[in-house]
Amino acid sequence: MDKGNMKRREFFKISSVAGGGLLLGFSWMTSCKQAKVKAPAAVAEALEMPKQWYEMNAYLKIGENGVVTIYSQNPEIGQNVKTSMPMIVAEELDVDWKNVLVEQAGLNSKAFERQVAGGSQSIRQGWETLRKAGATARQMLITAAASQWEVDPKDCYTENGLIIGPEQKRLSYGDVASAAAELEVPEEVQLKDPKDFKIIGQGKGNVDIDGIITGKPLFGLDTKREGMLYACVVRPPAFGQKLDSFEDSEARKLTGVKDVIRFGDKIAVLADSTYSAMKACRFIEPKYEQDKPAESSIDHDKELKALLEKPATEHKRNDGNTDKAFKEADQVVTRVYEAPFLPHNCLEPMNFFADATGEKVIMHGPIQTPAWARSRAAKILERDESEIEVSMTRMGGGFGRRLYGDFSDEAVEISSLAKAPVQLVFSREDDMTAGTYRPASKYKLEAAIKDDKIVGYRMREAAINRNMFDAIAHFFPAGAIPNLQVSVMKHDSNISTGAWRAPYTNFLAFAEQSFFDELAEIMEVDEVQLRMDLLEQAKEPAEKDEKIEYSPARMQDCIRLVADKAGWGKKGASVHQGISAYYSHNTHVAEVAEVEILDGVPTVKKVYCAVDCGIVINPKGAINQIEGGIIDGIGHAMYGDFSFDKGKPSASNFHSYRLIRNQEAPDIEVYFVKSNIAPTGLGEPSLPPAGGAVANALYKATGKRFYKQPFVKETSILG
Amino acid sequence: MPLYQLTVNNKSLKVEADEDTPLLWVLRDHLNLAGTKYGCGVGQCGACTVHLDGKATRSCLLPISALKAEVTTIEGLSENGDHPVQQAWKEHDVPQCGYCQAGQMMTAASLLKQNPHPSDAEIKEAMNGNICRCGTYLRINQAVKTASKP
Ligand code: FES
Ligand code: FES
Numbered sequence: 001m002d003k004g005n006m007k008r009r010e011f012f013k014i015s016s017v018a019g020g021g022l023l024l025g026f027s028w029m030t031s032c033k034q035a036k037v038k039a040p041a042a043v044a045e046a047l048e049m050p051k052q053w054y055e056m057n058a059y060l061k062i063g064e065n066g067v068v069t070i071y072s073q074n075p076e077i078g079q080n081v082k083t084s085m086p087m088i089v090a091e092e093l094d095v096d097w098k099n100v101l102v103e104q105a106g107l108n109s110k111a112f113e114r115q116v117a118g119g120s121q122s123i124r125q126g127w128e129t130l131r132k133a134g135a136t137a138r139q140m141l142i143t144a145a146a147s148q149w150e151v152d153p154k155d156c157y158t159e160n161g162l163i164i165g166p167e168q169k170r171l172s173y174g175d176v177a178s179a180a181a182e183l184e185v186p187e188e189v190q191l192k193d194p195k196d197f198k199i200i201g202q203g204k205g206n207v208d209i210d211g212i213i214t215g216k217p218l219f220g221l222d223t224k225r226e227g228m229l230y231a232c233v234v235r236p237p238a239f240g241q242k243l244d245s246f247e248d249s250e251a252r253k254l255t256g257v258k259d260v261i262r263f264g265d266k267i268a269v270l271a272d273s274t275y276s277a278m279k280a281c282r283f284i285e286p287k288y289e290q291d292k293p294a295e296s297s298i299d300h301d302k303e304l305k306a307l308l309e310k311p312a313t314e315h316k317r318n319d320g321n322t323d324k325a326f327k328e329a330d331q332v333v334t335r336v337y338e339a340p341f342l343p344h345n346c347l348e349p350m351n352f353f354a355d356a357t358g359e360k361v362i363m364h365g366p367i368q369t370p371a372w373a374r375s376r377a378a379k380i381l382e383r384d385e386s387e388i389e390v391s392m393t394r395m396g397g398g399f400g401r402r403l404y405g406d407f408s409d410e411a412v413e414i415s416s417l418a419k420a421p422v423q424l425v426f427s428r429e430d431d432m433t434a435g436t437y438r439p440a441s442k443y444k445l446e447a448a449i450k451d452d453k454i455v456g457y458r459m460r461e462a463a464i465n466r467n468m469f470d471a472i473a474h475f476f477p478a479g480a481i482p483n484l485q486v487s488v489m490k491h492d493s494n495i496s497t498g499a500w501r502a503p504y505t506n507f508l509a510f511a512e513q514s515f516f517d518e519l520a521e522i523m524e525v526d527e528v529q530l531r532m533d534l535l536e537q538a539k540e541p542a543e544k545d546e547k548i549e550y551s552p553a554r555m556q557d558c559i560r561l562v563a564d565k566a567g568w569g570k571k572g573a574s575v576h577q578g579i580s581a582y583y584s585h586n587t588h589v590a591e592v593a594e595v596e597i598l599d600g601v602p603t604v605k606k607v608y609c610a611v612d613c614g615i616v617i618n619p620k621g622a623i624n625q626i627e628g629g630i631i632d633g634i635g636h637a638m639y640g641d642f643s644f645d646k647g648k649p650s651a652s653n654f655h656s657y658r659l660i661r662n663q664e665a666p667d668i669e670v671y672f673v674k675s676n677i678a679p680t681g682l683g684e685p686s687l688p689p690a691g692g693a694v695a696n697a698l699y700k701a702t703g704k705r706f707y708k709q710p711f712v713k714e715t716s717i718l719g
Numbered sequence: 720m721p722l723y724q725l726t727v728n729n730k731s732l733k734v735e736a737d738e739d740t741p742l743l744w745v746l747r748d749h750l751n752l753a754g755t756k757y758g759c760g761v762g763q764c765g766a767c768t769v770h771l772d773g774k775a776t777r778s779c780l781l782p783i784s785a786l787k788a789e790v791t792t793i794e795g796l797s798e799n800g801d802h803p804v805q806q807a808w809k810e811h812d813v814p815q816c817g818y819c820q821a822g823q824m825m826t827a828a829s830l831l832k833q834n835p836h837p838s839d840a841e842i843k844e845a846m847n848g849n850i851c852r853c854g855t856y857l858r859i860n861q862a863v864k865t866a867s868k869p
Pocket of ligand 1: 762766778779
C-alpha cells in the first residue's frame with residue numbers, strides 16, 4: 001500500500017469548468033491568442049495551424065485539422081512540467097504527440113486548482129486531473145462521432161487522433177471537434193490501463209527546445225512592452241537597517257534616468273534601459289539607520305548550539321520511552337551537524353513586469369506562486385483580484401526563491417507610484433543580498449545502542465525562524481527504532497528565510513545519512529546492510545502508523561537496485577563508495593557516490609542513483625532532473641557558503657560565492673524502480689541524499705568525517 | 720550620446736548609447752537581441768557569452784566603446800537553428816530551465832571552431848567557465864561531443 005498517494009484529492013470540477021469554458025472562453029485564452037504565444041519553430045513548421053479552434057475544456061482545444069493545443073497550467077522553472085504535464089493530457093486524449101502544441105496557461109483559479117511550482121507536487125497532484133481532462137475530451141469526441149454515424153458510442157474507440165466505429169468507419173478528432181465541443185461534459189470517464197500508455201513512459205524532448213536553442217525571448221527578463229520603464233531598486237545593504245534619507249541629484253543627471261522614487265525603505269530608479277537603471281543606483285547616496293538588531297552568523301551559531309542543549313519545548317514525534325532507552329544503553333553516540341544559510345542564485349535574477357496604470361492590472365513574469373502574487377497585488381493596489389491578470393514566463397530557475405513574490409510586489413508598487421508600465425530587474429548583487437535564504441540550522445542526532453541494536457534515537461533541530469514541516473518527523477527512521485524522539489527549537493531572526501530546494505531535508509538528509517554511516521561503522525556492520533535491516537524493522541510499524549508516509553519496502557528496492565548497479569563493495573581498493581538513501585516529496589531515492597584520489601585530491605567521480613517515483617512520465621526529463629538534483633546537492637554540500645556579519649551578507653556575486661562547475665560534476669547513472677503506482681515528482685528528491693553519499697565516500701577515501709557544510713571549508717584536502 | 724556602428728550577426732547597425740554601456744545591454748535593450756543573457760555582470764557565469772570575430776567572449780564586461788570586432792549572438796549562430804551545436808543540444812535535450820544555454824552553446828561553438836575534435840577533458844575545461852545552476856553539465860558535455868563528430 002502506498003500511503004504517499006492515498007490521500008487523493010477529489011476530482012476537481014472540470015465538468016463545470018469545461019461546460020462554462022465552451023461557451024464563455026477564458027480571458028487568458030484570449031490573451032494567449034493576442035500575445036501569439038509562438039509554437040516551437042520546428043513544430044510550427046511541421047503543423048498547419050488550424051483556422052478554427054474548439055475549446056474542449058480548460059486544458060485543451062482542438063483545431064478543425066486535428067491539431068491540438070494543450071495548456072500547461074503550472075509555472076515552468078526548469079522542472080520540465082511544461083512538457084510532462086501535457087504529455088499526461090495527450091496520453092488520455094489519445095493523440096499523436098507530433099500534433100500537439102503546448103502553451104503556458106496564465107493564472108486562472110477558476111479553471112485550475114493548483115498553479116504552483118513547489119514541493120515537487122505538480123505531477124503527483126496533477127496526475128488524476130490531467131488524465132481526466134484528456135479522457136473527458138476523448139469521450140466527447142467519441143460521442144460526437146457516434147451520433148454522426150448513428151451508432152452506439154460503446155462500439156467506437158480511438159487511435160492516435162482518430163475515432164474508429166463499426167465497419168471501420170473513421171473520423172478524425174478535427175472532423176468532430178466542433179460538434180464535440182457543444183456536448184455535455186461526461187461525469188464518469190474511462191481512463192487508460194497503464195499498460196496501454198503510448199506517450200507516458202516515452203522520452204519526449206522539452207517543448208520549448210527550439211526557442212531555447214535559438215535565443216527566443218522566453219524568460220521574464222526578456223519582457224518588453226510598449227512604454228515600459230526599467231526599474232532597479234536600492235535596498236538597505238544589511239538586514240535590520242532602514243532608510244533614513246537619500247541624495248539622488250547625481251543619479252538623476254545620468255542619461256536615460258526618468259525618475260527616482262522612494263517606497264518604504266527602498267529607492268526605485270526608473271530608466272529607459274536596464275543598464276542606465278543599474279548604473280544610476282550606484283549614484284544614489286542613501287543614509288541608513290539601525291532599526292532592528294544587526295545579526296551575525298557567529299551569534300546565530302552560539303544561539304543554535306545552545307538550543308540543541310535546552311530542554312525541548314516541542315516534540316514532533318515521540319515514540320516509546322527514549323529516556324529509558326538511553327539510560328539503559330550499552331553505548332550512546334551523539335553527533336552535531338551544522339548548515340549555513342544559502343542563497344538560491346537562480347541564474348536568471350529576480351525580475352517582474354507590472355502595469356498598474358490601466359483598467360486591468362497586468363502582471364507578467366517568472367513566479368512559482370502566481371495566485372499569491374495576485375492577491376498581494378490586490379492589497380497593495382487596493383483593487384479587486386478580478387481586475388488583475390497574471391501570466392507566467394518561463395523561468396531561469398526557481399529552487400524555491402520564486403515562491404516569494406517580494407519582486408512582484410515591488411514591481412506592482414513601483415508601477416503604481418511611477419504611473420508607468422515597469423520591468424523590475426534585480427542585479428546579481430541585489431539577487432544575492434536581498435534574498436529569502438535557506439535558514440542556517442543545526443541538528444543533534446543521538447543513538448542508543450544495546451545488544452548490537454539501535455534501540456533509541458533522538459533528533460533535535462535548531463533552526464533560524466522556522467522548523468521542519470511536520471511530515472519530515474515521520475520520515476525514516478520513524479518506525480524502525482522503537483524509542484524515537486524528534487524535537488525542534490528555533491531562533492527568530494530578522495534575516496528573511498524561506499524554502500530552498502527540498503526545504504529542511506536538503507541538509508537533514510546529509511546529517512542523518514552520515515550519522516547512520518557512522519553507526520554502521522561503530523556497530524561493525526555493512527552500511528547497506530544496516531539500512532536494509534532498519535527498513536525491515538520499519539515495515540510493520542509503518543503499515544499501522546498513518547503518519548509514516550515512506551514505504552520501507554520501496555526504499556529497500558531502491559537500495560538494492562543502487563547497490564547492485566554500483567557493484568557495492570565489489571570495486572577495487574582505489575574506489576571509495578558511500579551510500580545514502582532518502583525519501584522526500586513522496587519519492588524514494590538511494591544513491592552511491594564514488595570517490596577516487598586523483599593527483600592526491602579526493603574527487604567525486606561517479607554517482608549511481610536508484611529512484612522510485614512510481615510511473616515515470618517522461619524518462620528524458622526525469623533523468624535530467626535527477627542528474628541536476630544530484631549535482632546541485634553535491635555542489636552546495638561541497639562549496640555553498642553564506643553568512644551574515646552585522647546583518648550584511650557575506651557574498652554578493654559569483655566571484656565570492658562558489659557554485660559547482662562543469663569539471664566538478666561527477667558522472668551519473670540513473671535507474672528507475674519499475675512501477676505502476678501513480679507518479680510522484682522529481683524536482684527535489686534526488687538532491688537530499690547526495691550530500692550524505694559524498695560525505696560517506698569521502699570518509700572512506702580520507703578517514704575524515706564531515707559534520708559541517710560546506711565541506712571545502714572543513715579541510716584543505718579537497719582542493 | 721555617442722553613436723556606434725557595429726556589425727551584429729552579419730548586419731551593420733547603428734546604436735546610440737553611453738560609452739560605458741556593456742555590449743550585453745546594447746544587445747538586449749537597444750537591439751532587441753535578448754537571447755544573450757545576464758547572469759552576473761562580472762564575467763563569472765558565462766551566460767552573456769557571444770562571439771567576437773568568432774571567439775567566445777563575455778559581453779557583460781565589454782563597453783560598447785571598446786568593441787572592435789564583429790559580433791555573433793545566439794540568434795545569429797545559424798540561420799535556422801541548425802548549427803551542429805544547436806542540433807546536438809536538441810538531440811540530448813540539454814536544458815532544464817534553459818537560461819544558461821545560449822552562453823553554453825556559444826562557448827561550445829567557439830571551442831569546436833578552434834578544436835574540432837576535443838577530448839572529454841578539453842570539453843570540460845573549455846566549458847568550465849559557464850555556470851549551469853540547474854546542473855545540466857553532463858548533457859552539455861555529451862552534446863559538445865556529439866557536435867564534434869564529423
Ligand atoms: S553575465 Fe557576463 S559572465 Fe555572467
Ligand atoms: S539550464 Fe538552468 S541554468 Fe543551465
